[in-house]
Amino acid sequence: MADRNADRASGGGASLTASLTIDGERVPFAPGETILQVARRAGAWIPTLCYDPRLEPAGACRTCLVEIDGWRRLAPACATPAAADMVVTTRSDRIARHHKTLLSLYMTDHVADRDACETGAPCELHALADRVGAATDWPRMEPVRAGRPDDRNAFIEFRPDRCILCARCTRYCAEVEAVSAITLAGRGSHTTITTADAASLVDTTCEMCGGCIDTCPTGAMTEKIPLREHAPPDRLLDKVRTTCNYCGVGCQLDLNVDRAAHGGRGRVVKVTSPPPGTPPNDGNLCVKGRFAYQFIEHPDRLTRPLVRDAGGSLRETSWEDALARAAAGLRGVADRHGADALGFVSSSRCTMEENYLMQKLARAVFGTNNVHQCAAT
């Protein structure tokens, strides 16, 4: 883990002590870097499908193969360490044929229609197949991968016809979440992604972090809610970067907004995470950040201040009025019983600044140390 992060930081701070040649250009690199890392920094185009910078390279999807002088076989750039004076070729007839035939083969085993494929999530495979000119007229595979259609979990759907078995989801679950709720199972063309005994995710150790969805390149692992509620294809959504307000970590997340919904008022249809490498959460989220966004549209949500009338029922009012009523109430208690009769509890959904102000209010304004925040318990 530590090493991997060191790798990822290299090129920025680490010293570039040796160099190799990529497509005729001399490129320096730091010890521990892979060919892929060095080549991408140098601007070379090497496609990948099973690579995720947060994970140990698997070298299994085979898209990133490059030529290395003196090596008879093509080598996976994602998993091959850079070595001094290596001569690497990323563009050649051989590589072009490789990209084309590999992607043609992948497409025989994948949902052919791009729009149909991309319901609910974008598909890197289609994008790549288009880019390398993969054949679309090869005979198609009979589908064999088993799914788990009866999984009653509320959030995560696995669609086996879109899966390319890159194992990003299972490696993510094991390496980043340290949960290992899902696994590659079976063998050969029957290999699929499943849980022990194909149980529902809710009957496993799954934490519903949704990281498997985030890392999946094809939308095979995807969100149930937008699928069920007919979200438009991903490319028609606006992504609005924001900070998760469920806790103090400050994870960055992207609200995916369907601008056309609700007669143009717009609607958040799902939450995705920014690319790995984005601080502080590196593309990771927890169940709340990723899935608990439907409160935005919930009818019970408070969007205006309410105060109780004489009869005790709540009615809408202005902010000025509400604040004045709250201040009067607090002051009244302090006057009658002393400041220590008051206690202030703030929410972990408040920002650090808001929490800071809350304790200032308690200590400096009212003069009590009775202040607490729910994340402290």
Add this chain to the structure above:
Amino acid sequence: MATDRDKRAEILDRVRALGGLTPGVARQVARDTGVAEAEVFGAASFYHLLAEPDVRVRVCTGLSCELAGAGDVLARARAAGWPVGTCACLAACDRAPAVLHGRDTLAGIRPDDVDRAAGDWRALASSAVPERDWRGDVGPAGAPADRLACDLLGEPDWSGSAFARAAQLGPDAVIAEIDRAGLQGRGGAGFPAAVKWKSVRSQPDGDRFVVLNADEGEPGTFKDRELLLRRPDKVLEGLAIAAAAVGARDVYLYVRGEFGAPWRSLERAIARFAASGALADTRFHLHAGHGAYICGEETALLEALEGKRGMPRLKPPFPTEVGLWGRPTLIHNVETIACVPAIVQRGGDWFRALGKTGPGTKLYCISGHVRRPGTYELPLGVTVDELAAAAGGYVGELRAFSPGGASSGFLPARLRDTPLDFRALADAGSMLGSAGVVVLNDTADVVAAVANQLRFFEAESCGQCAPCRIGTRFLRQALDRFRAGAGRGAALAQVADVAWQMNEGSICGLGQAAPLPLVSALRHFPEEFADG
């Protein structure tokens, strides 16, 4: 106390002990070992002997068994309502058709044998080869023992004299003899053994291991079975010599799950040496496979030993540097290691001179259309005609032969003079591989034989990398379409591109070689694929 590593290594055996992967078993093993439940499930589901607990009888679908009528046996067993399934080559091609019963191979099963069992699969027995610890035909008869490295007909020698001689010589001199012998790996790749020994020996201090690859599964190959049954002394002594030479104490013997009888033979041999104390410095660990051809690939085998899915690792790094549990590891095929005692006893030059076009003798397996299918130890580089002569001659006219298992494709009778050695066969676009020769005569259907092997590769691909996982299936479907009457142009248009991709893109030798049956047949038997 068992370490996490040891507990992980046990999970597959524990699933086996609980009767295979029935619901709840993964959870139970997870509870007992601390390994995540999904990991247990994922690993066990890879191995068909664990993943299909309800199948009790498996009929071999290998080419030689198919030629000998395995299809009828299967049909009869199905009709009888048995819990029957199929499996890949059982390494019993010389006594085809073969059936796996539990973990024992029953050889020479005829459809009548199914009928004789009268509805009870437990009562199945072969009328042709009744014993469970049967041995096949070996030869050549009358060859002098000092011309044979493996000497299958020789009396087992429990004295440990070769090991004692190696101890006298010391590691460097032993490795020098192996080098001088020119011993090449006999599992398929033909890699020089001495290079591996030197590499493991030269690794920095720390644990290192020797691993025996007894996962014999290449269709048409059964020589390791004979060695384990007849000369386990040579195998264990070779392992002990290798361990001492590279500085290892622990030797892991990975024995194919379908090898009940060879397993028992090894158990007896280990006990025998333990009693005599002749190989006292070596600790032998027997480890059962659970049904996956790909675990014959050395790095997949290491994964299996570690209790994981048998998916080959990326190379480099090679096992000699990063092997079992990340430690330097010497892995050899059974036959390679069995050559070692004789080399130590008689010298590298002796071994080298035994061969015709390459160093040493070689255990050739021959099955299909020959009179006495079996295992014959002959000079490296004999031709298929010479081999067939040792096996009593052809049945019918030679039409095609597969020189080294399914991975070697098919060659036409016209190439009958090609020496069966590593180089000449590679030059002919094939390979010696495991030297499991299957002979097809003029009555055989070459296209059906190709289809058989394509089905084999599709079933046995580990599924890790796309070129092989999708490619094996693609080629099998394409040939099915051709056989169903679609013209060559329509059915086989993409074969060249797919085969190219599988060869260039696959991680391991399985995917790289899997197109060869079809590609070689298209090349050498174009008339079989003519439109019309």
